[in-house]
Amino acid sequence: MLRKVLYIDLSKGESWIVERQDxxxxxxxxxxxxxxxxxEECPTGTDPLSxxxxxxxxxxxxxxxxxxxxxxxxxxxxxxxxxxxxxxAGGRLSLALRFAGHEAVVxxxxxxRPVYISINNGDxxxxxxxxxxxxxxxxxxxILRDRETGVGRRSIIRIGPAGENLVRYACVxxxxxxxxxxxxxxxxxxxxxxxxxxxxxxxxxxxxDPKRYREVYNRLYATTVKTDVMEKYHxxxxxxxxxxxxxxxxxxxxxxxxxxxxxxxxxxxxMFAEMYLIRRFSCxxxxxxxxxxxxLKSAYSxxxxxxxxxxxxxxEPIYSLGSNLGIExxxxxxxLIDVCERTGLDVMSAGVVLSWATEALDxxxxxxxxxxxxxxxxxxxxxxxxxxxxxxKSSNEFYSALARxxxxxxxxxxxxxxxxxxxxxxxxxxxxGPASIVGQLVGVRHSHLDNAGYxxxxxxxxxxxxxxxxxxxxxxxxxxxxxxxxxVGCLFARGVYTEDNIIDALGAVGITKxxxxxxxxxxxxxxxxxxxxxxxxxDLTHAHxxxxxxxxxxxxxxxxPETVDEMLRLYxxxxxxx
Numbered sequence: 001m002l003r004k005v006l007y008i009d010l011s012k013g014e015s016w017i018v019e020r021q022d023x024x025x026x027x028x029x030x031x032x033x034x035x036x037x038x039x040e041e042c043p044t045g046t047d048p049l050s051x052x053x054x055x056x057x058x059x060x061x062x063x064x065x066x067x068x069x070x071x072x073x074x075x076x077x078x079x080x081x082x083x084x085x086x087x088x089a090g091g092r093l094s095l096a097l098r099f100a101g102h103e104a105v106v107x108x109x110x111x112x113r114p115v116y117i118s119i120n121n122g123d124x125x126x127x128x129x130x131x132x133x134x135x136x137x138x139x140x141x142x143i144l145r146d147r148e149t150g151v152g153r154r155s156i157i158r159i160g161p162a163g164e165n166l167v168r169y170a171c172v173x174x175x176x177x178x179x180x181x182x183x184x185x186x187x188x189x190x191x192x193x194x195x196x197x198x199x200x201x202x203x204x205x206x207x208x209d210p211k212r213y214r215e216v217y218n219r220l221y222a223t224t225v226k227t228d229v230m231e232k233y234h235x236x237x238x239x240x241x242x243x244x245x246x247x248x249x250x251x252x253x254x255x256x257x258x259x260x261x262x263x264x265x266x267x268x269x270x271m272f273a274e275m276y277l278i279r280r281f282s283c284x285x286x287x288x289x290x291x292x293x294x295x296l297k298s299a300y301s302x303x304x305x306x307x308x309x310x311x312x313x314x315x316e317p318i319y320s321l322g323s324n325l326g327i328e329x330x331x332x333x334x335x336l337i338d339v340c341e342r343t344g345l346d347v348m349s350a351g352v353v354l355s356w357a358t359e360a361l362d363x364x365x366x367x368x369x370x371x372x373x374x375x376x377x378x379x380x381x382x383x384x385x386x387x388x389x390x391x392x393k394s395s396n397e398f399y400s401a402l403a404r405x406x407x408x409x410x411x412x413x414x415x416x417x418x419x420x421x422x423x424x425x426x427x428x429x430x431x432x433g434p435a436s437i438v439g440q441l442v443g444v445r446h447s448h449l450d451n452a453g454y455x456x457x458x459x460x461x462x463x464x465x466x467x468x469x470x471x472x473x474x475x476x477x478x479x480x481x482x483x484x485x486x487x488v489g490c491l492f493a494r495g496v497y498t499e500d501n502i503i504d505a506l507g508a509v510g511i512t513k514x515x516x517x518x519x520x521x522x523x524x525x526x527x528x529x530x531x532x533x534x535x536x537x538x539d540l541t542h543a544h545x546x547x548x549x550x551x552x553x554x555x556x557x558x559x560x561p562e563t564v565d566e567m568l569r570l571y572x573x574x575x576x577x578x
Contacts, residue, residue: 003029005037006102008117008124010192011051011109015124017102024103029060030488031086032525033104034075035532038084041106044535048079048184049166049191051110057097058105060487063285064098064153065205065213066505067221068493070283072097072174073485078183079191080168080349080405081424083536084529085183086445089157090283090291090490091175096155099201109192116158116196118148121203129195136160136342137173140196148198153284158196159186160344162392166190167403169349169426173341177291177312178283181346182447183425213508220505223496225287233290233492234280238315239269242323248461250432250454250555253323254378255355256420256548259431259555261323272313272330279310283490290314290492296334311338319429320351325358326378339385343392349405350391352426354384356406356419365414370398417547422446423538433457433556435470437549438567442474442540444529449491451477461555467563471570479522486525540572 003024008015027033034056041054055076062069072094078085097103100121107117111126114133118125132140137160144156155175163170163186170186171179180186189195207213224230232240245251246264253261265271276294283291296309311334321327321336340347358376360366372395375383387399394400401409406426410419420427422437423446430436432454439453440446448454456473459465465473481491489497497505499515506513513521550559572578 003103004101005104005106006119006124007106007108008126009108010111010115010126010194013126015126017122020104024061027525028483028486028521029063029103030058030071030486031073031075031482032486032521034058034073034086035084035525035528037104037106038075038077039528039532041108042077046077048077048082048085048188051108051192053077053188053191055107055185055188055192055194056104057093058488059094059097059103060489061509061511062487062489062505063094065207065509066217066285067224068286068288068496069487069489070094070286071485071488071490073488074172074180074185076183076185076188077536079166079187080184081446081538083533083538084444085185085188086529087180087182087185088485088488089172089174089178089180090286091155091178092153092284093155093157093174093178093199094488095153095284096199096201098205099153099203100199101201101203107192107194111193114193114195116144116198117194119197119199121201132195133164133193134161137344138342141173141176144196144198148200153202154198154200156196156198159189159194160342160392162344162403163187163190164195165392165394165403167345167392167394168405168408169346169353170344171346173344177293179346182348183445184346186344186346207508208510209508216501216504216508220496220501221287223501224493227495230288230492234288236269236273237290237292239272239292239313239318241315242268242318243270245430245432245555246323248432248458248555249553250430250457251323252319252420252427252429252431254326255324255352255359255418256431256552257359259552261326263328264323266328267318267322267330267333269315269318272318276330276334286490288492294330294334296331296338298335309338311341313337316429317347317351320348321384324351324355324429325384327381327384328379329381332379332381335381336384336388339388343388345388345392348428349426350388352420353391353402353406353409354387356410356415357387357402359418360410360413360415363415366398370396372396372399416544420546420548422545423543428454430454430457431549431552431554433460433554434467434559434563434567435460435474437545437559437564438470438571439474441543441545442568442571443478444526444533450481457554457556467567468570471567471574474571475574478526479519482522482525483518486521540568540577
């Protein structure tokens, strides 16, 4: 199997392919290859929105070959945090890249006018996108599906107006319902005047031992479909966590002022499934079917005429645009998700930014004149809809500040102690205890998915853990997920891809690794990412933790600064950092 990197220079209008066998042999693929390419391509101190700031897409050796190996990783310099940007998306993208013959794509430079990139196997074209610049992300997908009529495994990724207007947490919509959501990849697209990529492939993939491959594939498939956790993800999906976390008093509500929501049942996963679910589907190559689609019915005429929009949902949007904003109806949440889908905003950052703005207005830190007289009140769906549209357009100085994230807005207007960010990234939907806080702060992308600190808290709720035990779990997850994200698999399948199964799957495609090799790889990837983070200014010893975390009771009770400080001290010590 040839391991190739496709390079595209938008400034020069050129593309070329380089075989990088050594790179993939040392770093596997996915996130390992992504961070090494970012180090090669991004000089220290590069402005994330400058032509010199690269975009890197990479897949791993199992994508398109084994079940639930469905993700693509994007690596870039984040315009939101100013350091490492890393985001994952499912859909058809990894399959399209695999059968187009590219395990990584590096995009450099800046186009003179709006463009999109068409990749069909080895044929790469940079095409004019002037006519679709300014068009919402959903309509852009429809237009490009009609315009690009190629055959094969195809994926279309694109930005909306938020990315074009350089909102620092703009996302990239992948196919129809998937996203590179976090840390502002959409703004990097916009800075390069890059509207979209269309990737299609018709190549074949050879495996060295077909009999061994079939045996490993069948075993992994059977394990996947028979796992109880997989049934949970198919049935109700991650939104089942609304009621669970509400009961555990770990569900952030009204900007973390509370950790339980009195109206949680009205926005629970069970309610969505019973009243609004119309379809489930899977990413390409996955048997689970965890993507849940709801019908949003809205009247557009007084004569009982309706439009029905299909909106995907899961736990994080329901938290960020639901309980966190005091929204008491599933319809209201779907309406807000739909605005984010059309404009191309990351739903998690958008919800946290709006919750800070709601509290700031209530406390008099901002005025109605700042909001353009838009109502920002808990459970005000129409007001939040207008605010999201204003953020996507950066309608005035205030909305331009919100477009740069909660951390920036709070530094400008006040309220930094209730601007719920860690590492400048808006936080996920868990107030479970100290491991969730520390896990997001030390994580390479300041995400709950870096090390699942929230899950460590939940384990501690059943069987108490001291600070050192929690830190050991965080470090173990940090490293092991580096390996898994180099494959690049869906995290739902981590229980399927044990070390033994990873070794067998790699062996079936001609890659020999031992358990020691995998553990060493995970640590090396983590170290390389932190090297980049520190190079770009991240300093864990001076990272800010909002006081609100210590004021609101969590699943494990009141979190104290002393506990968090002790965990951070232990973390640095165990990592060997001074």
